[in-house]
Amino acid sequence: MLSPLSRLNQSIQSPTRNMDSIKKIGKPTETKEKSADDGNNVSTLAPSLFGIPSKSNCHPTGFVHCRVTRCGKNNYTLSFQAEDAEIVSIIANKVKTSRTSNYHLYDALRGGANAKLSKKAGHYIGKLRRDKDQPIGCYTLYNSSREKEQLAAYVYDIPALMSQVTEGQPPRKMQAVVPKSEGSNHEAASRDTVKSSKENNRLIEHLHNGTWKHHKLVAVQTKAPRYHEGQYRLNFSGRVLHPRQVASYLVFAIVKNMQLENENGDCLLQFGKVDEDCFHLDYKAPFTAFSAFGAALCQFDL
Numbered sequence: 001m002l003s004p005l006s007r008l009n010q011s012i013q014s015p016t017r018n019m020d021s022i023k024k025i026g027k028p029t030e031t032k033e034k035s036a037d038d039g040n041n042v043s044t045l046a047p048s049l050f051g052i053p054s055k056s057n058c059h060p061t062g063f064v065h066c067r068v069t070r071c072g073k074n075n076y077t078l079s080f081q082a083e084d085a086e087i088v089s090i091i092a093n094k095v096k097t098s099r100t101s102n103y104h105l106y107d108a109l110r111g112g113a114n115a116k117l118s119k120k121a122g123h124y125i126g127k128l129r130r131d132k133d134q135p136i137g138c139y140t141l142y143n144s145s146r147e148k149e150q151l152a153a154y155v156y157d158i159p160a161l162m163s164q165v166t167e168g169q170p171p172r173k174m175q176a177v178v179p180k181s182e183g184s185n186h187e188a189a190s191r192d193t194v195k196s197s198k199e200n201n202r203l204i205e206h207l208h209n210g211t212w213k214h215h216k217l218v219a220v221q222t223k224a225p226r227y228h229e230g231q232y233r234l235n236f237s238g239r240v241l242h243p244r245q246v247a248s249y250l251v252f253a254i255v256k257n258m259q260l261e262n263e264n265g266d267c268l269l270q271f272g273k274v275d276e277d278c279f280h281l282d283y284k285a286p287f288t289a290f291s292a293f294g295a296a297l298c299q300f301d302l
Contacts, residue, residue, distance in 0.1 A: 044056065044057055044059060044064075044065070044081075045082055045083060046082040046083075046089070047080070047289060049289045050290050051289075052181040053283075058284070063282035063284055064284070064292075065081040065082070065282055066079060066280070066283070068271075068293070069279075070277040070300070074093060075091065076103075077089075078090040078092075078296075089108055089109065090106065091105070091108050091117065092104070100130045100131070101128075101129070101301045102128070102129050103128040103297050104124060105127060105128065107123045110123035126141065126151070128297050137156030137298070139153065139301075140203065141290070150202075151178070153177050153207060154175070154295055155174065155176070155208075156173065156174050156298065172256075172299070173222050174298070175207060175220070175221045175222075176219070176220050176221075177203050177206060178217065178220075178287060180217060180218050181286040218262060220260040220268055220269065222260060223259040223260070234259060239274075239282060240257060240274060240280055256271070256272070257273060258271050258299065268283065268286075269284070269287055269295060271295065279296065
């Protein structure tokens with residue numbers, strides 16, 4: 001009988017549905033996406049899952065390029081679009097028996113194709129959990145340490161039903177907070193991993209109270225889309241396309257598409273749909289692959 005990870009590996013397809021079933025973790029098959037810029041024309045290296053990206057990991061746009069694939073109803077994978085990337089780097093599995101939304105995340109490169117998706121398998125790296133005590137959508141990302149350190153928090157403001165009726169269905173509004181990258185400059189910071197602390201185990205509280213600046217944290221929020229001719233639109237510079245695309249760079253902002261920017265207006269993360277079950281996820285420091293994937297999983301949960 002196949003293990004859960006083996007079954008998942010065999011079910012993962014490319015965004016264009018022409019990749020052979022994956023039988024083991026290995027080098028990616030050469031494939032090109034026709035619907036959006038897959039970034040394969042630029043040579044980059046895959047970063048570590050918890051590491052701050054360096055210049056060698058980023059495309060000329062400054063982003064690390066990733067692909068998120070929805071594999072059925074409760075499973076998701078993240079892959080780096082990089083020269084040395086494996087086919088799958090992170091697997092997220094939604095726990096069906098949990099009272100609140102709870103995603104367990106696994107390092108796909110640790111256990112191999114026959115590893116089981118469980119906390120005791122040796123490749124469990126953390127979880128994304130929705131706070132059931134909060135009236136709005138609040139999610140916290142934890143690592144797998146005994147202390148359960150918080151590495152990111154995400155808060156959603158869901159538009160009222162009447163607003164959706166009168167203005168259409170706008171992209172969801174998210175706020176997020178992540179630890180700052182350490183180091184005196186960007187070069188030094190890019191070589192460090194994000195380290196959590198006891199103060200950072202109250203990330204949602206710091207975000208709500210506006211005290212994140214005093215605790216070496218970075219807050220971001222969704223960039224407001226343009227509202228034109230009855231549609232919300234965002235500019236993804238060719239990374240996200242849609243059948244109703246209005247220009248080579250301008251896309252109708254469907255509900256799951258988002259861009260997160262800091263207080264200076266710099267876009268640090270963008271996420272958008274390119275196919276039925278395929279999405280592009282791009283991020284910059286201080287986001288890591290782990291915290292960026294957490295933001296994407298929140299979009300699937302609402």
